Amino acid sequence: MKTMGSSPVSRPRERIIETASRLFFRQGYCSTGINQIINESGVAKASFYAHFPSKEDLAIAWLRQREESWMQQFKERIDQHQSAAKRIAAMYTMWYDQIREEGYRGCGFVNMAGEFSNEESPIRAFVRDHKDRVRKIIANRVLNEYRAEMKPDDFNELADAIYSLFDGSIIQAQNFMQDWPVEAALKASIKLLAHSRGEIE
Known part of the structure; x- marks a missing residue:
């Protein structure tokens, strides 16, 4: 931080x-x-x-600071690479590094949101917005060269799938206390990317 x-x-x-x-x-x-x-x-x-x-105000301040640090690192890592496949690999490297640094504690944003049952909670609203920002970065910076090659619906489906695999893998790594969900999601993401260009059947 x-x-x-x-x-x-x-x-x-x-x-x-x-x-x-x-x-x-x-x-x-x-x-x-x-x-x-x-x-x-x-x-x-x-x-x-x-x-x-209030404690809720503190929680939002913490989430904002965590997001600023995380997003900066996320963008720096993916922007180092020229191809979408390498940018995807860089995304998952972040998860490996986070697991090593923080242990199998999953996503701090999802963990926090899960403690609030009220869907109108400002905490849950912030986490939803954060996750939407992550999804947009994947669409606009990781997969950007694919947008012109694909129909809008197909491109959005690809971005949603890769985002879901990426975000879900850290949660399942927390659940199983093992690395394999991250490894499996990375392999699936690369296959989806290749399939979208007809590189594999």
């Missing part, structure tokens, strides 16, 4: 977000209390509420 500046105003806020990130990811949102976040971040209660009027 990026760090904010070292000014007296920004440092407590960043400590709160860093602490919440660790606790939300390890314990879950509902099992993490505000008092624990305050104690472990080393800030005063008044300082916490000055930055975050």
Whole structure:
């Protein structure tokens, strides 16, 4: 995660977000209390509420910061490659790196959304929007050269399928606590890509 500046105003806020990130990811949102976040971040209660009027506000701030960092890395990785197949492989390399760094904890966005049963929750709305942004990056930056070659419906179907394989693989890796769902999804994505150009039957 990026760090904010070292000014007296920004440092407590960043400590709160860093602490919440660790606790939300390890314990879950509902099992993490505000008092624990305050104690472990080393800030005063008044300082916490000055930055975050509620725990939900803190959760959204954490998701925004996580998205900024994740999206930057995602774009940098795929933009290094000239072919769609290599860009897809780069996408899955991110999952392998995330598994190594964070363990089989899955997707922080999906984990967070799963703790809110209300479909109108701002948390769930943010996660839906985040996932839509990921899907659009796959369509517009990973598969961009395929758009002109395919009918719009076929292209959208391809983008949806590759996005679903990619996003679902990290969840199944969490479920099985193994790498094989990521490996299987990568192979299936490459086959879909080849099939869309008639390279395989």
